[in-house]
Amino acid sequence: MRSEFSYICPKSLKEALEILTDYGKRARVIAGGTDLMTEIREGKLEAELLVDITRVPELRFIREEGNQTSLGPLTTHAELVSSMPIMRGAPVLGRAAHSVGSVQIRNIGTIGGNIVNASPAADTTPALVVLGAQVVLERRGGERTLPITDLYLAPYRTVIKPQELVTKITFDKVSNGWSSSFIKLARRKALAIARMNVAVLAKMEGKRAKEVRISVGSSTPTPCRMEKAEALLKGTVPSAAIIEEASQAVAQEMVERSGVRSSTGYKRPAVQGLVKRALQEVLAINQ
Numbered sequence: 510m511r512s513e514f515s516y517i518c519p520k521s522l523k524e525a526l527e528i529l530t531d532y533g534k535r536a537r538v539i540a541g542g543t544d545l546m547t548e549i550r551e552g553k554l555e556a557e558l559l560v561d562i563t564r565v566p567e568l569r570f571i572r573e574e575g576n577q578t579s580l581g582p583l584t585t586h587a588e589l590v591s592s593m594p595i596m597r598g599a600p601v602l603g604r605a606a607h608s609v610g611s612v613q614i615r616n617i618g619t620i621g622g623n624i625v626n627a628s629p630a631a632d633t634t635p636a637l638v639v640l641g642a643q644v645v646l647e648r649r650g651g652e653r654t655l656p657i658t659d660l661y662l663a664p665y666r667t668v669i670k671p672q673e674l675v676t677k678i679t680f681d682k683v684s685n686g687w688s689s690s691f692i693k694l695a696r697r698k699a700l701a702i703a704r705m706n707v708a709v710l711a712k713m714e715g716k717r718a719k720e721v722r723i724s725v726g727s728s729t730p731t732p733c734r735m736e737k738a739e740a741l742l743k744g745t746v747p748s749a750a751i752i753e754e755a756s757q758a759v760a761q762e763m764v765e766r767s768g769v770r771s772s773t774g775y776k777r778p779a780v781q782g783l784v785k786r787a788l789q790e791v792l793a794i795n796q
């Protein structure tokens with residue numbers, strides 16, 4: 510714990526990566542600061558240098574490249590919401606970003622910070638999981654690309670090394686024939702970190718569900734897809750009964766992955782209800 514630290518604001522990616530290599534664990538990246546400021550205020554920052562990456566131009570972009578969309582980590586939640594490529598090619602992410610905090614938080618908070626902070630309640634993560642997002646991590650002299658689900662070790666812990674920066678997030682566009690839903694159950698309407706959220710993506714072929722992807726936030730130790738429920742739905746002509754069964758399967762998988770806790774009594778029916786609503790929306794089943 511330290512109350513004093515230095516601050517540096519690199520102007521290029523190369524410079525930022527040099528600094529991170531030189532300082533290693535003694536440096537900490539700051540983007541919008543909406544998560545990190547809490548740590549600083551509580552006197553929990555252990556680094557001696559804050560590396561402000563907000564002036565690194567290479568990290569701020571939204572690009573469409575063929576069938577893929579790429580985002581720079583400095584893309585704010587507000588920029589996601591107002592981006593045509595996102596609202597057209599990945600509306601589930603746009604809805605997730607729209608649900609984040611307040612206008613002020615959405616204007617400053619970035620998708621990179623949301624991913625790296627690794628809160629189980631992060632809103633963009635379930636959306637990125639169902640999109641099958643890949644995350645590019647760069648360090649001086651090299652880079653690696655990981656599926657977003659491979660980033661996480663535990664709540665608030667990732668595999669990202671102190672020398673590495675998230676430099677790009679990519680996913681395939683899901684416009685033609687895909688539909689999606691993002692629903693958040695929060696304590697209060699504004700400024701509430703999600704108690705629970707669900708992202709669902711589905712591709713229909715005629716009346717059949719060709720593929721369904723489900724991810725639930727704040728419910729499993731690390732972000733993941735709910736594969737048992739997805740398998741139940743795949744290839745079916747969705748009905749109220751199958752949606753009920755799939756929602757129960759998600760709740761069951763949550764308990765299997767997290768174990769029974771004091772919150773299970775509340776979370777089990779809550780997750781079941783949320784998933785049911787999201788599936789009804791995506792598969793156009795009215796009950």
Ligand SMILES: Cc1cc2nc3c(=O)[nH]c(=O)nc-3n(C[C@H](O)[C@H](O)[C@H](O)COP(=O)(O)OP(=O)(O)OC[C@H]3O[C@@H](n4cnc5c(N)ncnc54)[C@H](O)[C@@H]3O)c2cc1C
Nearest residue numbers: 538540541542543544545610618619622623625631632675
């Ligand atoms: C009042 C309030 C309400 C909120 N509501 C919500 C909500 O509803 N939903 C939600 O999901 N979140 C919410 N948050 C959390 C926060 O706003 C988001 O997680 C935000 O996206 C974090 O982005 P940031 O740029 O501010 O990250 P920062 O605070 O700057 O950084 C967060 C972490 O990421 C690291 N980091 C940032 N960028 C990079 C990078 N490119 N490479 C490597 N490491 C990096 C930092 O070192 C730090 O560890 C809320 C926060 C507050 C204060």
